[in-house]
Amino acid sequence: MTTIHAETSKPYDVHIGHGLIDRITEFIPKKYDKFAVITDDNVAAFYLERVKAALPGKVQGFIFPHGEASKTLETVSRIYGFLSENQFSRKDCIVALGGGVVGDITGFAAATYLRGVDFLQIPTSLLAQVDSSVGGKTGVDLPSGKNLVGAFHQPKAVIIDIDTLETLPLDYFKDGLGEVIKYGLISSKEITSLLLKNDIDSIKSDIFEIVCRCIEIKRDIVEEDEFEHGVRKILNFGHTFGHAIERLENFTGMSHGIAVVAGMKIISKLMHNEETLDILDRISEKYGLTREVNFTESELAEAAMTDKKRNADSIDIIVCEEPGKATVKNISLKELRKLCE
Ligand SMILES: NC(=O)c1ccc[n+]([C@@H]2O[C@H](COP(=O)([O-])OP(=O)(O)OC[C@H]3O[C@@H](n4cnc5c(N)ncnc54)[C@H](O)[C@@H]3O)[C@@H](O)[C@H]2O)c1
Ligand SMILES: [Zn+2]
CATH class of the missing domain: 1.20.1090.10 (Dehydroquinate synthase-like - alpha domain)
Incomplete structure (x- = not known):
């Protein structure tokens, strides 16, 4: 296992290794009251229950249909609804579990809900592991173009479990x-x-x-x-x-x-x-x-x-x-x- 530190405006660590999905608590602050795990249907089928079991305290999941077509303000709006109905506050943490689509949408929801809440990246596609989960670019597409709405919002930690690539098509x-x-x-x-x-x-x-x-x-x-x-x-x-x-x-x-x-x-x-x-x-x-x-x-x-x-x-x-x-x-x-x- 390796940890790479990123000294950005808000610094964080990127942990890379095998089987890390079951060891999430080792890599995150202990301060959170509860967690919202946002993911897509494909990734949920493989990893949502494991991630839920690995996180401490109350954990709730939100699943949307996989694919770029979901990377819209409408999905973000549904996430806002889910977070507010379940009384998520700034003391809580949002988790992006999935590929770049999940990471971008979840990061954007985290950047804007209550003017910004903490979030974790757990990237499961190769593209998300090598690229989109690090760097803090978040956002969604508009009908007129890709990634036209977004925000810079760095995650609190990035947890890369290489083993998740085994199920990636x-x-x-x-x-x-x-x-x-x-x-x-x-x-x-x-x-x-x-x-x-x-x-x-x-x-x-x-x-x-x-x-x-x-x-x-x-x-x-x-x-x-x-x-x-x-x-x-x-x-x-x-x-x-x-x-x-x-x-x-x-x-x-x-x-x-x-x-x-x-x-x-x-x-x-x-x-x-x-x-x-x-x-x-x-x-x-x-x-x-x-x-x-x-x-x-x-x-x-x-x-x-x-x-x-x-x-x-x-x-x-x-x-x-x-x-x-x-x-x-x-x-x-x-x-x-x-x-x-
Ligand atoms: N924020 C950034 O800096 C940045 C950089 C590059 C790309 N992106 C964005 O990333 C997106 C593309 O990311 P992507 O290629 O990961 O797409 P994606 O999130 O759609 O994932 C690809 C497919 O793989 C499935 N999947 C993911 N992990 C899996 C796993 N471990 N097992 C089984 N299935 C799995 C997903 O359900 C999906 O069907 C684009 O929207 C792009 O704009 C963002
Ligand atoms: Zn690219």
């Missing part, structure tokens, strides 16, 4: 690998070597090491730039074009991690980062993450430019000049169009 595991590849390329030759050394059957033997390295990278970046004014943007490597693919396919085509892999390849090709591109090709082939992109680069650039979260006349792109090192470049929309011609 393979497609979601592969999806999480997309983000792992990103971490390797932006910051860690070690992660990239582990990915190159293994294949989809053997990678699980190194997954503890991989999750730890990813969290350390995210921790370092978030400590430096918690509110994403600068360096935190490098975590968006592959996301400008990846999001564009997802949007053009109305979020019913490629999954996020697979789209990010395609996005990393596109930007690396446009910027002539040959070594990065070669690694991306080798790893994505090995793990079955290669997909045909049915849009031209200029179609993708146009879609990226209408993204609601970008600046008026320029866009940040993340470039990986050499594996293990990435930089943020702000380029004008005119330059982006030219690049993609």
